[in-house]
Amino acid sequence: MANALQFSATVQAASPVFSKRMHCQSLRHRPSPPLNYNLVATSLVLSKRSRRAFKVSCEAASVDLLETNKIDNEAEKKITCVMKFGGSSVASAERMREVAELILSFPNESPVIVLSAMGKTTNKLLLAGEKAVSCGVTNVDSIEELSFIKELHNRTVKELEVDESVIAKHLEELEQLLKGIAMMKELTPRTRDYLVSFGECMSTRIFAAYMNKIGAKARQYDAFEIGFITTDDFTNADILEATYPAVAKSLHGDWISDPAIPIVTGFLGKGWRSCAITTLGRGGSDLTATTIGKALGLSEIQVWKDVDGVLTCDPNIYPHAEPVPYLTFDEAAELAYFGAQVLHPQSMRPAREADIPVRVKNSYNPNAPGTLITRARDMSKAVLTSIVLKRNVTMLDIASTRMLGQFGFLAKVFSTFEDLGISVDVVATSEVSISLTLDPSKLWSRELIQQASELDHVVEELEKIAVVNLLQRRSIISLIGNVQRSSLILEKAFHVLRTLGVNVQMISQGASKVNISLIVNDDEAEQCVKSLHKAFFETDISELEWECVSGNGSAST
Ligand SMILES: Nc1ncnc2c1ncn2[C@@H]1O[C@H](COP(=O)(O)OP(=O)(O)O)[C@@H](O)[C@H]1O
Numbered sequence: 001m002a003n004a005l006q007f008s009a010t011v012q013a014a015s016p017v018f019s020k021r022m023h024c025q026s027l028r029h030r031p032s033p034p035l036n037y038n039l040v041a042t043s044l045v046l047s048k049r050s051r052r053a054f055k056v057s058c059e060a061a062s063v064d065l066l067e068t069n070k071i072d073n074e075a076e077k078k079i080t081c082v083m084k085f086g087g088s089s090v091a092s093a094e095r096m097r098e099v100a101e102l103i104l105s106f107p108n109e110s111p112v113i114v115l116s117a118m119g120k121t122t123n124k125l126l127l128a129g130e131k132a133v134s135c136g137v138t139n140v141d142s143i144e145e146l147s148f149i150k151e152l153h154n155r156t157v158k159e160l161e162v163d164e165s166v167i168a169k170h171l172e173e174l175e176q177l178l179k180g181i182a183m184m185k186e187l188t189p190r191t192r193d194y195l196v197s198f199g200e201c202m203s204t205r206i207f208a209a210y211m212n213k214i215g216a217k218a219r220q221y222d223a224f225e226i227g228f229i230t231t232d233d234f235t236n237a238d239i240l241e242a243t244y245p246a247v248a249k250s251l252h253g254d255w256i257s258d259p260a261i262p263i264v265t266g267f268l269g270k271g272w273r274s275c276a277i278t279t280l281g282r283g284g285s286d287l288t289a290t291t292i293g294k295a296l297g298l299s300e301i302q303v304w305k306d307v308d309g310v311l312t313c314d315p316n317i318y319p320h321a322e323p324v325p326y327l328t329f330d331e332a333a334e335l336a337y338f339g340a341q342v343l344h345p346q347s348m349r350p351a352r353e354a355d356i357p358v359r360v361k362n363s364y365n366p367n368a369p370g371t372l373i374t375r376a377r378d379m380s381k382a383v384l385t386s387i388v389l390k391r392n393v394t395m396l397d398i399a400s401t402r403m404l405g406q407f408g409f410l411a412k413v414f415s416t417f418e419d420l421g422i423s424v425d426v427v428a429t430s431e432v433s434i435s436l437t438l439d440p441s442k443l444w445s446r447e448l449i450q451q452a453s454e455l456d457h458v459v460e461e462l463e464k465i466a467v468v469n470l471l472q473r474r475s476i477i478s479l480i481g482n483v484q485r486s487s488l489i490l491e492k493a494f495h496v497l498r499t500l501g502v503n504v505q506m507i508s509q510g511a512s513k514v515n516i517s518l519i520v521n522d523d524e525a526e527q528c529v530k531s532l533h534k535a536f537f538e539t540d541i542s543e544l545e546w547e548c549v550s551g552n553g554s555a556s557t
């Protein structure tokens with residue numbers, strides 16, 4: 001019953017007229033006890049039409065309208081935004097308390113909350129799984145990572161003073177699963193996903209219990225039970241279209257019938273064929289949040305991290321990185337795809353499709369403005385937005401053995417990759433040769449031995465039509481910004497790289513118009529990023545501008 005609304009009214013002095021009129025309405029649930037004189041408190045679920053009639057009746061019967069209206073308004077409140085908190089934001093009981101306080105400090109928002117696993121739980125679960133493969137069943141309970149996970153979650157439950165039963169079953173099951181892995185002596189991608197799901201399943205249960213304890217009504221959801229339907233690509237699954245209506249139905253339906261803050265597991269889904277738990281790739285809770293944003297048509301998606309927004313480069317490489325106040329979806333997607341850990345590579349897609357702004361905020365510093373990501377922004381002054389580094393990339397130089405002018409060479413090269421299921425990142429071509437890099441995330445998701453033999457196989461296949469040079473330990477430095485000013489960016493960048501004595505091995509300016517990629521050796525890459533950062537972000541912008549032909553930078557689409 002889509003329009004159902006819940007009422008509660010204290011009837012102080014009802015009249016026979018009121019009682020009669022109430023019974024005339026098409027009530028889903030008759031009030032109990034029957035409305036009568038001096039009735040105290042009742043709860044009704046009414047259609048919108050009946051609700052209007054009920055209001056009139058209430059007035060006629062001197063019902064305590066204050067109480068009625070209060071609950072009426074509560075039910076009419078719509079879900080307004082989604083707030084995602086990453087592992088670092090919910091790493092301890094103390095952090096969970098602060099996050100709860102943060103959520104409740106926005107009284108005008110009715111958010112859906114998406115949580116990642118506590119702290120480094122996902123990494124620990126993966127390590128525990130790997131150890132279980134070879135440690136023997138009897139030694140599972142002494143796996144250090146298992147003890148750490150148990151201790152962290154039990155301590156958090158205790159410190160938050162919530163019932164330990166909320167996670168007891170999960171901890172028991174986790175140990176059983178590790179014993180199963182030890183018995184089978186193998187950890188398949190499917191089991192790996194089931195294993196890491198314990199992290200999000202436990203963090204959300206603890207947090208929902210705590211919210212309820214402090215009087216903020218909350219309801220926990222496992223994403224794989226509420227319609228997150230994915231491909232069966234374990235460890236790196238894609239969200240399928242059917243997810244949006246299914247998630248909307250689950251969350252909205254519950255909210256209408258019994259409003260409570262939804263606390264949803266990030267990162268997890270359910271394979272459409274296998275019906276097994278899948279994961280959306282590392283950092284996938286961002287994608288969970290943007291998917292919910294699109295499914296519910298919300299006005300804002302917030303991702304709360306441990307940094308003051310998206311920064312001008314990875315702060316672990318260069319601590320003087322600064323927050324970027326505005327980004328477009330295209331810039332953010334490119335930045336994430338080319339390796340900025342701060343956002344999941346696919347997470348911008350649902351937000352862009354539904355045109356919902358994404359705000360990246362710092363849960364440790366909520367007053368910092370963060371980064372606002374929208375469809376368009378003023379690009380008139382933008383030169384470079386951010387520098388991203390993707391390490392340990394494999395590069396292939398492929399030169400055709402045929403004569404110039406032969407067609408079909410590129411098609412053959414790409415069909416080889418398609419047949420082998422390997423995706424390509426950066427490409428630069430001439431008519432008879434092509435240089436490209438392979439997407440490491442697709443290779444990383446496979447076993448190391450499998451990776452090596454797959455690369456051999458790629459080379460073997462390509463050598464049928466070309467001379468192939470396999471180059472490993474390369475890095476992609478992506479310059480994200482206003483490619484309308486590519487000449488200025490390239491001039492400045494190459495000046496920096498020449499000063500460092502670094503030779504660029506490949507360069508590509510993608511069709512996205514926000515990214516220029518440079519390939520250099522792994523061992524030179526960090527220094528390049530630091531020097532590029534100094535040149536672009538620690539130099540007065542006007543010094544960059546003087547050479548720029550006026551009118552070069554135009555507004556974005
Ligand atoms: N360009 C960047 N801007 C901001 N953070 C970045 C960037 N590149 C890498 N990072 C790293 O990403 C981290 C935040 O992402 P992540 O760990 O996935 O957050 P969470 O777990 O809170 O969702 C930061 O702590 C920072 O170390």
Ligand SMILES: N[C@@H](CC(=O)OP(=O)(O)O)C(=O)O
Pocket residue numbers: 085086087088116117122123199266267281282283284285286
């Ligand atoms: N816990 C998962 C999913 C995730 O999104 O985590 P975080 O928000 O902490 O990056 C991971 O570590 O990959």
